[in-house]
Amino acid sequence: MPVQGRKERERADRERLILATAREIAEQQGWDAVTTRRLAERIEYSQPVLYSHFRGKREIIGAVALQGAAEMAAELRAADGPHALARAYLDFAARSPAVYDAMFQLDGGLAFASPDSPEPLRDAFTALVENLEASAGEGVPPGLFTEVFWAALHGLATLTRAGRLPPEESGRRVDLLVERLVQPTLARKSV
Amino acid sequence: MPVQGRKERERADRERLILATAREIAEQQGWDAVTTRRLAERIEYSQPVLYSHFRGKREIIGAVALQGAAEMAAELRAADGPHALARAYLDFAARSPAVYDAMFQLDGGLAFASPDSPEPLRDAFTALVENLEASAGEGVPPGLFTEVFWAALHGLATLTRAGRLPPEESGRRVDLLVERLVQPTLARKSV
């Protein structure tokens, strides 16, 4: 009597529905519009059901952030080299601003910059490192270089989207940034 | 009978009190703790009084942001050269996180990146440009270079404070960033 199996599946489906709906509302109207009432109504359940899946709104944001990190990691790995990486990163941020906010702007209750960070987060950072370690330059730890590179991209992404930087020249800004930061390590240009 | 003068003065005093109190609460407990009720109680007036000074919470944030921009501009001008500038910027962000948030993280209803931006905002950006125009490098518009430099600093500031970057090596990150970005324009090293 695998009735239990069916229930678990239905529950997992509903959890996915919650996250997809939260994400949809957030992308369309911002995270402030993702209220527990609205979210519950959209999935056609009452509010308390949300709390049987997540501890609260914060944890929903965190779950969306983890999904986003996994997707971002895949896209970053598809890029080849610092220039493509930077464009892929900013592309992601511009295309999915709500997910980007969940990851880096809002409090999703996730641990960052720590060995016990959730795997998708560490993996996304690893994807950055992989594309950058050849560009760190002599004597510069790839991790440190990646942090700086990442921070700069993050700054461009957030300031641009918040209207703090004129969007027209974002392409030139990325080009300038990457050109200056990247400093190929001499060893084995090709092997 | 300049009784009207006195009233205006009292009103201006109260407005300053509101902003100082909002700032104080925000620095101590974050902007979420700056509720209209709490703020009203602290200044020993009822909530509606706040709305006779500001349209709403957003406008209070905006007013704090303008104060902050003026202060930041002064501190940035006191710096000499890109390295000192970067440290002064990050210092400000770390010392006054709530004000920094009001300026760059929250919605204070201010116009950015526009000719009709409030003067303190444009002035703060000008202070950045003044310290950076000699480091833009050949053929690179100082404004563009400043935007990139600023965005990178902003990324470092926000990611560090949000726990996304380990705080230990922030010094090394700044050094690396500045060293790479800065590329002195050849003309007139000294004149």
Add this chain to the structure above:
DNA sequence: CTCGAAAATCTAGCGGTGCTAGGATCGGGG
């Protein structure tokens, strides 16, 4: 097929938010 227990879900409500309408109170000018 029925029935009772357990699981699942909902109703209703708590204390909080930003904001505002409308009444009370105060003080200066006629």
Add this chain to the structure above:
DNA sequence: CCCCGATCCTAGCACCGCTAGATTTTCGAG
């Protein structure tokens, strides 16, 4: 002195995140 306009407060609206407790649904045993 008394009135009237400016000033301020009380009370309340609609919404928020979250939860206790009642209610419905579902399953499996008899």
